[in-house]
Amino acid sequence: MSLREVLRQPEVRAVVAGSFVIMLGFGILAPVLPLYARTFGVGYDEVGVLTSSFALTRLAFDLVAGRAVDRFGERAMASTGALVLSASSAAAALAPTFGWLVVFRAAGGAGSSVFFAALFSYLMRTVPGDRMGRAVAGFYGSFNLGFIVGPPLGAILVARFGYVSPLWVYAATCAAAAAMYLKLIRRLEPRTHEGGRRGAIRRLPWGRAFAAVLASEFAALWIVGALYLTLLSLFGTEELGLSAFQVTLGLTLASLTEFFVLFPAGSVADRRGRKHILVPGLALLIVGIPLFSLVQGLAGYWVGLGFVGVMTGLSGVVPAAMLSDVVPQDMRGTATGVFRFTSDLALTLGPLAAGLTAQVFGLRWAIALCVVPAVPALVLAVRAPETRRVPDHEPVQAVLPG
Numbered sequence: 001m002s003l004r005e006v007l008r009q010p011e012v013r014a015v016v017a018g019s020f021v022i023m024l025g026f027g028i029l030a031p032v033l034p035l036y037a038r039t040f041g042v043g044y045d046e047v048g049v050l051t052s053s054f055a056l057t058r059l060a061f062d063l064v065a066g067r068a069v070d071r072f073g074e075r076a077m078a079s080t081g082a083l084v085l086s087a088s089s090a091a092a093a094l095a096p097t098f099g100w101l102v103v104f105r106a107a108g109g110a111g112s113s114v115f116f117a118a119l120f121s122y123l124m125r126t127v128p129g130d131r132m133g134r135a136v137a138g139f140y141g142s143f144n145l146g147f148i149v150g151p152p153l154g155a156i157l158v159a160r161f162g163y164v165s166p167l168w169v170y171a172a173t174c175a176a177a178a179a180m181y182l183k184l185i186r187r188l189e190p191r192t193h194e195g196g197r198r199g200a201i202r203r204l205p206w207g208r209a210f211a212a213v214l215a216s217e218f219a220a221l222w223i224v225g226a227l228y229l230t231l232l233s234l235f236g237t238e239e240l241g242l243s244a245f246q247v248t249l250g251l252t253l254a255s256l257t258e259f260f261v262l263f264p265a266g267s268v269a270d271r272r273g274r275k276h277i278l279v280p281g282l283a284l285l286i287v288g289i290p291l292f293s294l295v296q297g298l299a300g301y302w303v304g305l306g307f308v309g310v311m312t313g314l315s316g317v318v319p320a321a322m323l324s325d326v327v328p329q330d331m332r333g334t335a336t337g338v339f340r341f342t343s344d345l346a347l348t349l350g351p352l353a354a355g356l357t358a359q360v361f362g363l364r365w366a367i368a369l370c371v372v373p374a375v376p377a378l379v380l381a382v383r384a385p386e387t388r389r390v391p392d393h394e395p396v397q398a399v400l401p402g
Contacts, residue, residue, distance in 0.1 A: 025173030027150020048355020057109025084111025281314030
């Protein structure tokens with residue numbers, strides 16, 4: 001089944017369309033935010049605090065978000081989360097001090113938690129398990145399209161209107177995404193929130209496969225937080241002496257190569273097995289990211305980022321598909337909460353560790369050491385059983401009009 005055929009499913013198409021709009025704004029903002037933080041005269045460690053503040057709030061709201069999605073529905077919560085993101089970004093644009101910038105940026109984490117919980121729940125409930133790898137690839141691909149188109153636009157905005165302008169653009173795209181979700185996402189049958197039952201987390205299938213899912217997701221999101229959201233912009237401008245525009249073009253290249261890897265990786269994971277992609281993807285990360293820390297000059301930066309995109313594309317697409325494999329249908333609410341908690345824990349700790357390591361040892365060492373969580377993830381992935389199941393054509397839950 002091709003990407004076009006996967007996108008013919010209305011549920012996948014709705015999620016991808018809205019996600020692209022919101023991630024376009026995030027792509028404009030993300031590479032610029034660490035540079036904007038430095039205009040307040042703060043150190044690398046405080047830049048890491050800014051990046052982590054957003055993920056820390058998401059972490060705190062994960063279980064609340066799951067309950068809200070189950071109670072009010074995916075459509076309402078996706079739109080609400082996008083509106084909260086919009087308001088927090090506008091407030092951050094008006095922040096008079098670095099402290100207030102951290103506060104307002106952190107507030108957006110609550111909206112992001114609800115937003116992503118709603119979208120992931122929608123996919124889990126509407127996409128058959130034998131298509132999940134390709135559906136996740138399409139979902140993540142919309143993120144990459146935002147990062148492909150966004151950074152060059154962000155560089156142009158910064159050059160003409162200053163570092164604060166991407167915050168206003170992100171506020172506008174989040175508001176537009178909220179309107180799109182109200183129109184495109186259908187209401188699903190309500191369900192009882194499994195996470196509210198005593199012992200629900202203990203009853204999850206805590207075996208080698210589930211441990212590999214969580215460890216791999218933690219490693220992948222640690223690298224996103226530490227590398228993409230914290231170190232790469234600083235490395236390009238302050239270590240290699242590149243302009244903001246050259247840095248954003250490099251990040252665009254990484255997103256582009258990751259985009260072209262995602263769907264083939266998801267397709268192979270669906271057809272041949274999850275471990276065929278996950279194990280080599282993690283192994284490449286462990287070897288490749290430290291090598292990237294040695295690059296010199298513009299050409300080395302761009303070529304290296306192209307390979308970084310390939311590596312993160314291979315390692316990042318599989319954990320969500322494996323989660324769908326190993327968790328029974330009636331426990332997916334609880335499992336999704338644990339999965340997202342793991343993701344946000346990595347997004348919280350990764351930038352903090354990266355900022356502190358860069359402050360003490362320098363940017364190159366910080367980049368090289370951000371692959372440390374991938375080592376235990378690789379060990380668990382090798383030892384885990386293959387989770388891909390024979391397609392069972394499980395029925396999609398009923399969709400209500402409107």
